[in-house]
Amino acid sequence: MLFCYYEKVNYLFVLYVLCNYYPAACQEEEDGPYHGKYLGKFNSYHHQVSGDVYAVDERTLLLKTNVLERYFNKDFTLVLPDKKKITDIKWFAIYDIWSQNTFGDIYIPEGFEPPTVQNIALLTGKTNAISTSAVEILDAKRIRLNQFVYDGKPKKAYFWVGVGAQPVVKGTKVPDDLDPLRAYKNITITLDLPGDITIFNIDWFSIFDHESKRSLASIIIPEALNVPPSLVKIIPHKNELPNCLQLHRDFQVSWEIFGPQITIQLAGQIAENEYLSFGISGSDERSQMIGADVAVAYIDGYRGFATDYNITALTPCVKVLGQYKGVCKDELVGGQDSNQMNTAVRENGINIITYRRTLISHENMEPAFHDLYSKTDVTIQTSPKEPQNNCFAFTKSKAILGEPWKKGQIFDKTIRVFNTYIGPSGGKKGYQAITGHSSTALAWYVNGLLAPELWLRRGLSYQFRVRGGNDPHSAEYYHPLIITDEPHGGIDRRLDDDFESYKKFNRSLVVTCQPGDPGILELTPNSSWPDIIYYNSFTQANMGWKIHVVDSFNQRVYSRANKSVAPFLLMLSLLIYQALFIV
Template sequence: MFPICFVLLVLIARDCNSQDDEGPYRGKFIGKLNSYHHQVSGDVYAVDDWTLLLVDFNYDGTGDDTFFWAGDSGRPGPMGYIVPDQHGKTNILERYYNEELRLRLPDGRKVSQIAWLAVYDIASQNAFGDVYVPEEFEAPAPRALAPLAPAPGARVSSGRVRFLDASTFIIPEFRYDGSGEEVYFWTGVGPQPSSRGMKIPDEDGYLEPIRAYNGEDVQLVLPGGKTVFDADWIALWDAGSRAALASVLVPDALNVPPGVMKIHNHKTSLPHCKQLHRDYQVSWEVFGNQVTIQLAGQVGENEYMAFGISGSDTSSAMLGADVAVAAWDARLKRGLATDYNITAKTPCVSVLGQWRGVCRDERLGAQDSNQVFSAARDDGLTVLSYRRQLAPSEPIDREWPTEKPVFVVWAVGALDHELEPAFHRLYHKHDVRLQLAQNPPENDCFPFTIGGRAPAPAAWERAALTDPALRVFRAALGPAGGARGLAGRARAAPARAWYVNGQLAPDLQLRRGLHYTVKVRQRPARARPAAAPRPALHGQGTSTASSRPTCSCAAACTTRSRYVNGQLAPDLQLRRGLHYTVKVRQRPARARPAAAPRPALHGQGTSTASSRPTCSCAAACTTRSRYVNGQLAPDLQLRRGLHYTVKVRQRPARARPAAAPRPALHGQGTSTASSRPTCSCAAACTTRSR
C-alpha cells in the first residue's frame, strides 16, 4: 500500500510542477495528444488561461479540411470552434514536424473553460488526435508572495512580491534608504539567505550596488535563465556585513506562466570571466607577457563595446583610460577592436594643435596595440576576442598588472556616422576591480538570454515650428530625452540637446529674405580644463552676447569676456549693407562708489606714464592698466601733423586703496604708458565692463 501511495505522490508532484529534467519550464502540463490518424502527436501545456503550447507537434498535413479545434462538449465533434494557428490565422493546417507552437484561444475564451483540444477534420467530422483538459484545471497565472520581511534595524519595506512569470517578478512600493555600500538584489537556495547566492540585475540590468528607492515598483528578472523553481528565497543582501537586510521565501511548485526567454548557447572558453552587466561580460586569460580578452555583449549592429584599464590607480576613471573599442562591421562581416586613449569626455577634436577627447592611438601618433583574432555575431550577441601586451609599449599606453588588482572601465554605446564612439548608454557607475592572474580563476558570468525584453519605446513625435509669423526663437540646452528623445531619432545621440521655444530639437521652417532672431539662454560657464580653439561665426542675422569668466578658476577670475552665440570671443565675419542685431544679456550690477570726474590733459609737450593697480588688493590682481601723466587710462587729445613722444616706465606698482577717476588727456606732446592691474583681489571684484 505504501509504495502505491508514494508513486501517486510522485505523479501528482510531477503534474503540478512541469519543470522536468528534459528541458525548460513550459507551463502546466495538460497531457499528450492521443493519435488516431495522420501521425498526429505532441505534448500540450497551458501557458496561461488563454494560451496553449504544443511541443514536438507532428501532423502529416494530408487532411482535406483540418484545423485546430476546441470545445466544451463531452468529446470532439461538430459542436466546437476553430483555434487560430501559431500565426493567428484560421487556414487549413499544413505539415508539421517536431515543431513548437503557441495557440491563443479566440474571443477571450479560457483554457479552464474548454474540455478538449483536437486536430479535427470538418469535412469528415473526424478527430485525427485530441487531448482532454482535466476537470477543475487551474491554469498558470501570476502569483503573489509575502512582502519583504526586514531584518531588525533595516529600513526596508515593500508590498507583496508578485511573480508575473517563472523569471520575472515585481517588488511593489519598494523603499530602501540606500545607506549600504554593497547592497544587491540576491537569490539562491537553502532555508535562508546566505552568501552562496547570486546577484539579480536591477531594473536597468546593472549588477552594481543598488541605489535608494522611495516607494517604487521595481520589476526584476532572474539572471541566466533561472526560474522560480531554482530559487528558495529573494533577498536584499549586504555583502559588506554578509547579512540579509530583508527577504521573502518562495514556495515550491509555484503555478506561474513560463518566461518567454531562451538561453543563448554562448559560453566562453577562457578561465576568468566577469559579468559587467546583464547584457555584457568580459573574459580573459594571461599567457606569458600577453593577455587574451574576449568581449561578449547583447548590443546592436551599430553599437560598440569598450573595455580597458582605468586612468586612475585608485578608482575606475574614464579620463586617462587606455581602452579597446570593439564593434561588429556588418558590411565586411568582421570584428574591430581599436585602441583608444581618453583625454577628455568629448569626441576627438583638435585643440590648439593637439588632439583631445576619445581618440584613436593612431591619431595621437602611436600604434594600435590590439590584435583581433576572432569575431562573430549571432542572435543579437556580438563576441570578439583580441590580444595585447601586458607591458606598455608606448607612453600613452597603460600597464596591465598581474601581481595586484587593477581598476578597469567599460561602456556600451552607439557609433556615429564616422564609426567613432558616441555618448554611451551603459557604463560603470561604481569602481570595477579585477585580479588578472587570480588562482583559482574568477568566474561569475551567467548565460545570456534571448527574447523577453520590452521593445524600445517609440520616439516622441518631432515638433515643427512652421508658423510664418514666428520671427523670434528662444533656445536653451537641456536633457536629450533618452530613448524616446534624440536617441529614438538619430544613430548616435548626445547627452544634451537644444530646446527651441520649449520643443526638443524641432524642425524650423524659415524663409529667405526674412529677418529672424534667436535668443539663447546661457547659464554661467564653469571653468574650462583647457583653452578651446577660437571659432569664427560666418552666419548672418542676430547674435546674443553675454559675459563670462575668461580664466580656468571661477573663484580667481577677475576679468570678464564676451561670449557671442555661446562662443568665447569669436571672430565675426560681417558684410556691408546688411543689418545685424546684437542682443546683450546684462546682469543686475552691484552698487559702485560714485565715480570721480574724468580729467582732461590739454597741455603740450612730454607726458610721463606709469603703472598702478586699479583695485584695493594688489596681491590677487592679475591684469594691469596704463597710467599717463599720473592719470588712469585718460583720454588723449592729439592733433594731426604734430610729433608726440611716449616714455614708458615699467616698475612694480603698489595698490591704491580706492579706485581713481578716469581722466581725459586733451593735451599734445609726449606721453609715457605702462601696464598695471585693473582690479582688486578676486574675492572683492564685483563689477564687469563691456
C-alpha cells in the same frame, strides 16, 4: 462549438464549449525546460496524431506534437479565440470537417487551474526603509516588485537569489545592470533571473549587502508555483579563457595571462552597428574615464576590430586648437595601438571579439554616447590563485521601451528671436527618440525645448541668441552654432530615462551661466534656401535638429521637391558666453 483555423481548410483545431467531461491525468514534467502546466497526451484516433499539451496561461495552449506534416515534431502555441479561457472549454480536438472525423483530442480536467501570475509574501526590511506593496511572480524567470522603496545607502547591496534555508554570500546577482542598488521611491520594477536560472531552482530572493555580509530584506520562494513559462530565450555561451567576469547582463569579459601579455575576450549581446568597450581606468583608486586606455571592439561586416583609444575628455574626438581631445585613437594623440586582433565572430546576436595586448601599455567607427556603462568602481584581479568565473548564459527577451517624450515644435508666426542653450540630451527618451540619431551627452535647447523642430518663413529676418560656450580649449563645452542642410553637424551622467515626461525632466534642470552676452546669429531665409535645414554644433555631431523653411505659415508642411536647390551652408562661430543646464 468554436472553430480555430490553424492549417489547411480541411483541418481544424476545434474547441468545444459545454461538452461532456472526461477526466485526464495531470502530471508535471520531470526533465527538460518548463513549458507550463501539463494537461496530458492527445488521444489518438486517426493518422497517428500524438503529442503533449501544456497550458501556458489561462488563454494559451502549447502543443508538442506531430500534428499535420507542416508541424511534425514542432512546438507551437494556440491562443483561444473570443477571449475564451481554458477553464471555459471541456475538450480540445484536431478535427477534419470534410470527413467529420476526430483525429485526436484531449479533455480538460474538472477544476483545472491554468498557470497565472502568483502573489507571494511582501519584501520588507527593518532597515533602509525597504518596502513593497506587492511581490508578483510573473512567469518562470520574472519577479515584479510593486511600489518598491529603498533608501540606497549601502554601497554594495544587490538583488540576490540562491538556494538554502536563508540568504547567504554564496548566491547570484539578479540583473539590475549588475551595479549596486540605487535609491528607489515607490517604483515598480521587473527583474529577470539571469542565465538559465528559473523561479523553480531558487529558494529565496534578497536584498543583500556584501559590505556587511548580511541580508537587508528577503522572501522565501514557495515551491511548485503555478506560473506561466518564460518567453525569454536562453543563449548559451562558452568562455574559452579560464577567467570570466559578468560586467552587465549583456556584456562579459574573460581573460588569461601568459608572460607579459594578456589575452582578452569581450562577448556582448549588441546590435550589429554597436560596439563594446573595455580598458584600464584613468585612476589607480577608482573607475574613471578621463585618462583611461580602452579598447573599442566591433565587427564591420566580416572583419573585427579592437582599436586602442585614449580618453582625455568626455566627448567624441574633436580637434581643438590643432590638438585632438576627447575619446581619440592612440595613433592620433601620439601613441600606438597596443592591441593585436585575434578573432571576431557574431553568433546568435552576440559579438565575440578576442585580442591580445601587453600588460603595461607602451603607449571607422568612432565611439560616442554609450547606453550601458558601469555606475560604480569595477576592479579585476588579473592573476587570481584559482580561475574565477561568475559569468552566466545570455538571455534574449522582447524589449519593453518606455514612452518617448513628446517632441517639441516651435510653430509661431510672431516669433523672431530664438534663445539657444546647451543641456543634457535626455537619454533614449530624449534626443535619440526625437531625432532617431545617436547622441552625445549634450544637445541644443531652443526657447526651453529639447531639440525642437522650428518653422521659419522665407523673407522674414530671425535672430538666434547663442549660448554654447566661449572657451575653444574645452572639448566638452565649446559648441559654435551652425545651420546647414546636413543633418548631423560636425559627460555628467544622469538617470534621464527615469523621467516619465519631458516636463518633469525639464523641471529638474537649472540654468548656470558665465558672465557675458550671447552670440547673435541673424538670418533671413530666401527662395534659394532648402525646405529643410538643420541647426547643430560645429564641433560635435548630433546635438540639434530640424528647421522647416516655408513660404507661408498658412501651410505647415510645404514641399519644394521639384525645385533645384543650390548647395547650402550657413555657419556662425560667434559665441560670447557659456550656459549649461545642470542638476
